[in-house]
Amino acid sequence: MSWWKYLCILLMIYVYTGGILMPIPRQPILYETARNLYFHVPLWFAMILLLALSVWHAVQYLRSGKTDHDLQSVELANTGLVFGILGFVTGAIWGKYTWGSALPQDPKLLSTEIAMLIYLAYWVLRGSFRDDQQRARISAVYNIFAFAAFIPLTIILPRLATDSLHPGNGGNPGFKIYDSDHSMKLVFYPAIIMMMLLGYWISTLRIRYRRLLAIVEE
């Protein structure tokens, strides 16, 4: 097992115990729900990383034509989608008890809803081909095209609607103010690295499974 997997396990133990037990600043409304920050936000970071890697493999596939890149691209996108759904659910539960609504009109929510729609469409697209080569090539093209249309969205949307419920937008203060004594950073930053490693690890397992499946089928 390579070193980063051990790191991931260590960070997981740290984040899950530290995230639940370590002291956090008391904030009105949020109180102990602020601990969700450790799990909700890193899920998004991990999703963006996985999707970006998926697009990178899509580009590599178009350049080289090796099916292995296609395989990696799909599995990274799948894990990214799962992480996106988890991030969405954790956010909805959090929002229900702090903002009063599980699904408020919020630019950041909108952009993730769209990202999920894109990757669900990607799934449907892949399902509608019989020829492997064609499926790989055309879904790679769509993957790149959609990702390039999605990234500006994350920049544009917050500018269009100046008021977001998320910290750091509109009238809301950034998270720095909540985390006045930096105690949350101690868990938050490791949590981001942990989620990214975990997401990549899950994807590599799926990729290995698919490679073996391909060998068995041959």
Added chain:
Amino acid sequence: MQEVSALIEKEIRLEWRQRYALNGMLLYLVSTIFVCYLSFRQKAGHLEPITWNTLFWIIQLFTAVSAIAKSFTQERAGRLLYYYSLASPLGIILSKMLYNTGLMLLLSLLGYVVYAFVMGNPVGDPGMYLVAIGLGAMGFAGTLTMVAGIASKAENSPTLMSVLSFPIIIPMLLVLLKLSKNALDGIDRSFSTDEILTLLALNAIVWVLSLILFPFLWKS
């Protein structure tokens, strides 16, 4: 360049020979607007500006999807193979995108006239609104032509066309709504420069990306 203009001429001729397709699109547009008019009944002339604007762009979006969906499917596979041997993929996609831009301009201007006639015209700054329509036509044509190319390769392409294109086109649609709302309210034009620049940037991304990616699509 010569290749592109020849291909555009071919598209126009093809359209002219199959006039029923063009007429169908025009009728689709007009009847959609008429359905909206009837659905709102007496209220049609007094819609809230924001409803007026949103309804207009949604009609535009659906017309664009159904008009552009056929860009790759109206010709038979054998004919496409023939073009493949004659022209470069860049020429093909560029000509299709330019032609679709023209088509969309025509459809959306006509749509605007009919819509304003039927539903009342609360637009405060028509010049700016036309700029929004122009940028919208360009953006819709660019995005949807590429998606039509992708969808045409798959089975059940009509459904796939909307499923694939809606999430991609939402950013553009949102900025367009903002820009046209500014024009609708007739506020000073300097407030809209931000939106216009964003739209131009989005258009540039989509067009350049289509030109880069289309050759891979065309190969199959």
